[in-house]
Structure formats: C-alpha cells, structure tokens
Amino acid sequence: MHRRTFLSYTAGVVTLPSWIDVPQRSRIELLDLEDNCCLRESVAGYSGVLADVGRAARRSVLIVPAAARIPAPPMRTIVHSLQAGAVVILESGTGFASEQDFRAHRDALRDSLAVRVSALVQLWPRRTPYVDYSWPHAAKLRDFSRVIPLDQPTGETIGFADGQPVALRRQVGRGTLIFLGSPLGPALWAGDADAKRWLLDVVRS
C-alpha cells in the first residue's frame, strides 16, 4: 500500500493556493509507502514543510520518505517523475527495516535506478553527530543513528558520514534524483531549521 499526497496540481485536479508560487505544470508530491515506510515521523516531517517546498520549488518534486521495500507501482511513479523532469528525493529508511526488506530495497534501487548501496552502518558511538553535505550548500545536518551508504563515492556524492558516502545527486532523464541514505525527515519533524533550509535549497536548485 502507498498513498500519494499532492500539495498542488496545475492540471486542474487540485486548485493551487494563491500564496504558493509553483510554476505552471509543477506539482509537489509526497509518496507515502505506508507499510513500506519505516519512520512515520519522517512522513510527518516532510508533510510539515511541504507548503514551503511548494513555494521554493522550480520544478515538480516527489518526496519518498523512509522507504523500505519499494514495490513496482511506486517505483514506476518515481521513474516516471524523473523522466518527466522532477526532483525526486528518495530517502532510505532501511536502517530501521528487516534484513529482507533491506535486500528488496537494495535490489529495487539497483535495478530501477542504478543506485548501488551497501549494508546498514550503525554510526554510534561517533565523534560528531553530523552528516556533511556538500551540495546544494555545505551543511552539517544531524545523522539519524543508522545509514545506508552508497557502495562507493563518486562525483555524484553530496553527503558523507564518517568518510562514507551517504547521499547522491544524479541526473536521470530530465529529472534529478536525490538519494538520502541518512533520514532527514525526522530532523524536519523535530524542527531542525538547518535541515529545512537544506531541503528548500535542494528543490530550489
């Protein structure tokens, strides 16, 4: 099961609130994987800033919080959104999932998006509590204890935790995929202003 929440459509399905400046034909969408979402507070975190995302976005945005298994229908939504030119923020939640769910998640990322990830890493104890992002601006954002690292750093890597690549930005079709191996949604939910600023810069870019 999954649920799609649209902040705005300009295709006539939902009337765009006048105070949200979203370009024509853009839409801001939260794809809640429900039973396949590992962190409900991540959904709450993104939901809480969705209106601000709508104001900041220059393109359509699809956010997938704390994903575990990504079944075929939502994966099709992700791929179609990328092909249509959207920014897709795909957050892995499998640090809090079963081993089977992690394997399904890893395989789906590899097969559908050519994103290769390694097994869960428990970050703590560690010296500093941050993930270091280099794009769209340099930012130190709170880790969420467990990360799903990318299998190797590349030019697409935009975030590191303890030297391990944990976030990437990749052009896919006309769109941009942002993969987050360290959940950001809970920080948004807890009111982290830096996390929100970083997210808005991502969709603004």
Added chain:
Amino acid sequence: MKKAIGDNMIPREWGLERGLELIKQAGYDGIELWLGDVPWFQMATSDSDVRALRRNVENAGLVVSNVSTGLHWATPLSARDPAARAQATRIVERQIETAVMLGTDAVLVVAGLVTEEVPYNEVYQRCLEALQPLGDKAARAGVKIGCENCNSEQRFLISPREFSQFLTDVGRPAVGIHLDVGNIHDTGFAEQWIELHGPRITRIHLKDVLKHRGRCGDQSVYTNLFLGDNNWPAIRAALTKVRYDGWLVAEMEARYRYAPDQQFYDTAQAMDRFIAGRL
C-alpha cells in the same frame, strides 16, 4: 502523608515475603513496586501472578503506593527506533494495567532520554507524541502517569518551568510529575519545584543529595535523608503550601554495607520526622 519504600530496596537474597515483613515492621504504609527491576514483577508476570502479588502485599498489612519502572532507561519513549518506542509504550501500558490490578492510581515513567546521539528536540517531540495517547489510556483506567524529574541523568526538562511547559504541551490531566526531591542536584531547589508543580505532583520520591559532588564523579551524588544538602524544612513547608498529602516514597541509591535492614528503619524514622515537621 503516607510512607512507602521501593521493593527494589529489598536485599535480593531476602525475597519478597521477608522484605514485605521488614517494610511493615519498619513502619511503612505501602510499597512501591518496580516493574522489571525485581524477580517477582516482570513484564512477563501474568495477571494472576500480579493479583497474587497484591494479596501478598495486603496480607503483610501494606498497600501498593505506585508502580514504577527502570526499564525506560534502556528502552526510552524517545528512542529513534520505532520498534524500541513501541516496546517503551508497551511498558507504560503494562504499568497502567498492573496499577489497576494492584489497587493503586499512579505510575512512574522516565519520559525521555537526551543523549549525544538523540538530541533534545527529537526527545521532546517523541515524548509528547507518546504521552498523549498514554495519558488518555491512563485517564480511562483512573491512573495518573508521573513523569519523573531525573534531571541530570535524562539531560531533559532540567528546569521546573521547562517541565511545566512540557506537561502543558502534553495537555493531558492524567499526566503529571513524579517529583524526586533528590534529583535536582545543583540546578535548583526542590521546594521551588514543589511550589511550581503543586497539583500536578502524582507522588514524591525522597532522598537527599550531595550537591557539591555533581553527577559526573565516581561517587554517588545521593545519600540518606538529612545527610545531604536538601533544605528539608523548606521542602516540608512547600508540601504544606501546595497541600500535598499523598505518598512519600523513599528511594535510596546508596545501600548500607552492613545490616541492610537498618536502612529501612532509619529511613522510616527520618520520614516520620519529616512528616511531623520536627526538623
């Protein structure tokens, strides 16, 4: 006011029956039962065994003052892992269920734990979200949840106004404060906490504190009543001022090295003097 002491104070080798006898002989009115901390009261203890536990307590001439637990230190309501949070919630639910079975109306909860890993803002939000439905459940059961002020150990809700705001944000009358007058250390004064929280106090934990030691050293900051730095006349006066007439529950961290039963008698006598105001 009535006197109680925790069953986790009973020397392990004594067992419950001998412990209950000691508590009664020492002059206490009741016993605080610690879910998960003693062999006779675990999460897996069946309902029928909980009812048998109540009979044992009452046969000894005592009643249950409240249900506490130390399980939330390892499994806090503020854990990042949803599975750990679910278990933490289940612990509180079991406290509420057993409180009803044991004939008491209060449970003690260590609400959240700020660590280097899990920051304050997350802990605050998670505790709110956990305690609101738990407060509703407690209200339906006729039980109050007392969040304990474990100021230094929790690194959470350090000041009395902060704690008060938290309870206001929880917004459930069944969620109050289990106020430990020994836990405030050098960040404040117990009598001010009592005055500020007044009717929200569900139970009082009594112990004394050596404020100059702080919590980071290798020696316990806690000590027996009247040996430390608490201003006991001021604490007694504050309780009178807010008309607190409920349970006083002794919670001693340091144990007597010899004659452990003597600590029960000494503490009960100190509590009598405290209640009588002969300070």
